[in-house]
Amino acid sequence: MCEGIIITNEAKKHLTNNDAIPLSLFEYPTTSGISLVLPDNIYVNAQFSGKYARSPIILDYKNDYFLNFNNEITPVKIIPLPDYFNKKDTDGNLYTNFIMSHTDRMRINPIWGCYFTCKYCDFNKERYKKIPFVKLKEAIDVALADKNIQPKHLLISGGTPKPEDRDFLDSIYEQVTKYLLQKNITTDIMLAPRKEKDLLKKLKSWGVNSLSINLEIYQEELAKKFNPEKAKISREFYFQFIKDAVMIFGISKVRSILIIGLEPISETLKGVEEIAKLGSDIVLSPFMSSENIALAHIKPPTEQDLIEVYEKSKIITDKYGVTIGPRCIPCQHNTLAFPNNSSEYFFS
Numbered sequence: 001m002c003e004g005i006i007i008t009n010e011a012k013k014h015l016t017n018n019d020a021i022p023l024s025l026f027e028y029p030t031t032s033g034i035s036l037v038l039p040d041n042i043y044v045n046a047q048f049s050g051k052y053a054r055s056p057i058i059l060d061y062k063n064d065y066f067l068n069f070n071n072e073i074t075p076v077k078i079i080p081l082p083d084y085f086n087k088k089d090t091d092g093n094l095y096t097n098f099i100m101s102h103t104d105r106m107r108i109n110p111i112w113g114c115y116f117t118c119k120y121c122d123f124n125k126e127r128y129k130k131i132p133f134v135k136l137k138e139a140i141d142v143a144l145a146d147k148n149i150q151p152k153h154l155l156i157s158g159g160t161p162k163p164e165d166r167d168f169l170d171s172i173y174e175q176v177t178k179y180l181l182q183k184n185i186t187t188d189i190m191l192a193p194r195k196e197k198d199l200l201k202k203l204k205s206w207g208v209n210s211l212s213i214n215l216e217i218y219q220e221e222l223a224k225k226f227n228p229e230k231a232k233i234s235r236e237f238y239f240q241f242i243k244d245a246v247m248i249f250g251i252s253k254v255r256s257i258l259i260i261g262l263e264p265i266s267e268t269l270k271g272v273e274e275i276a277k278l279g280s281d282i283v284l285s286p287f288m289s290s291e292n293i294a295l296a297h298i299k300p301p302t303e304q305d306l307i308e309v310y311e312k313s314k315i316i317t318d319k320y321g322v323t324i325g326p327r328c329i330p331c332q333h334n335t336l337a338f339p340n341n342s343s344e345y346f347f348s
């Protein structure tokens with residue numbers, strides 16, 4: 001995951017339809033690669049460029065796609081880009097300015113750009129703007145009708161709004177969730193904790209399916225460095241908000257990302273324990289380097305680090321009756337999670 005793949009010319013020729021389409025669209029570091037499906041429904045977003053994409057794993061094509069790792073061959077399926085990737089709306093905007101589909105999920109960013117300045121993210125470099133519902137709805141309709149990817153659910157992701165734009169964002173949460181419920185599509189929301197009383201109850205009453213409340217860095221001194229605005233919210237308030245969310249949405253409907261590779265493993269594991277204790281799932285997100293982020297010089301974690309964090313986290317989450325998420329199997333493509341044939345994991 002962290003070191004990516006090498007793509008042969010033959011595979012590239014087929015993936016790009018002889019250079020007619022790009023290999024991928026660069027957006028977040030964690031979604032900038034190609035989505036692969038390995039045997040046993042293991043979904044992986046594999047990077048193929050950048051200075052840390054240097055894995056010995058080769059993606060090749062001969063009648064079909066396969067991975068070659070030291071001559072060990074693994075068949076692999078490729079999830080294509082959505083067909084709308086280069087299409088424009090009536091105002092001449094690319095639909096991908098408003099929506100993106102990966103595996104079985106659409107993602108919208110009603111706040112384009114971000115009020116926060118997390119150093120491992122490039123989205124805060126975008127010019128901050130609000131995307132009106134009418135544009136989001138048009139893009140959602142296009143994504144739902146896409147012939148390459150049929151989305152089963154929607155994620156409303158960051159950026160985080162300026163305080164004066166919270167009402168705008170809440171109205172988008174409500175309108176989008178209710179609009180999609182008419183089409184039997186569920187909406188999940190990624191948000192930072194907020195103090196407004198009743199926010200969580202309102203989200204639940206609008207029909208929001210689940211929440212992702214991402215602490216990302218556990219160690220407070222490092223959090224001040226890497227995600228200063230989240231550090232200012234405070235770890236205690238994150239935990240209180242997650243606890244309240246679990247009370248309102250229930251176990252399995254709340255999760256929190258921790259990034260592997262930006263703090264000592266022992267600190268990440270303390271974070272896993274504190275969050276699991278609250279009844280929230282954990283999402284382990286390996287740090288992905290990218291030229292566009294402030295932390296471009298930091299190497300991604302090693303395979304050994306990932307194995308250690310995964311195995312120790314599994315013991316902790318089992319102890320508290322929660323899961324290493326996300327529970328939706330195709331959404332695991334950019335996280336450290338594996339379906340294990342249990343009912344914990346599912347296709348949305």
Ligand code: SF4
Nearest residue numbers: 114116118121158159
């Ligand atoms: S809050 Fe989210 S979108 Fe904003 S900078 Fe941090 S990681 Fe990026």
